[in-house]
Amino acid sequence: MRLQNAVELLNIPISYEFHNALFDAYYTSEILKKIHNLSILPKIYDPSYVKTRPRKRKRVIDIERLLQQFEKMYAREITEEEKEMIILAYKMGKTNQFIK
Known part of the structure; x- marks a missing residue:
């Protein structure tokens, strides 16, 4: 302006x-x-200040319950090969590499 x-x-x-x-x-x-607005308060600049982010709590999946859910959904016991594929798919999904 x-x-x-x-x-x-x-x-x-x-x-x-x-x-x-x-x-x-x-x-x-x-x-x-x-x-000019009196409600605006000045802040002192500190060049050495580094804002720290709180650490995200690590999320751990309960693999056994996940596999039980698949067995419940398919109404059968899943094979070891299927278990490995489910676990691999979960790990691949965590990387967000397939998000559009």
């Missing part, structure tokens, strides 16, 4: 020309006076 547009939108009287360092500084100060 141009300085002149901000001055006009905030109904600040135009007394001086624009694109002059002194007058532009004057208009900028008038704009800041209009938009």
Whole structure:
């Protein structure tokens, strides 16, 4: 947004020309006076501050219950080969490599 547009939108009287360092500084100060809000509090910048993220709790799947659920769904005992495929598919899904 141009300085002149901000001055006009905030109904600040135009007394001086624009694109002059002194007058532009004057208009900028008038704009800041209009938009100043006491509820905005300054924060002290600390360049050494590093925000730490809380560690995500590691999720562990109960493989036995997962396999029991498959046996229940298919109403039969699943083979060792099927168990291996189910576990592999689960591990591959955790990598998110197949998400579109």
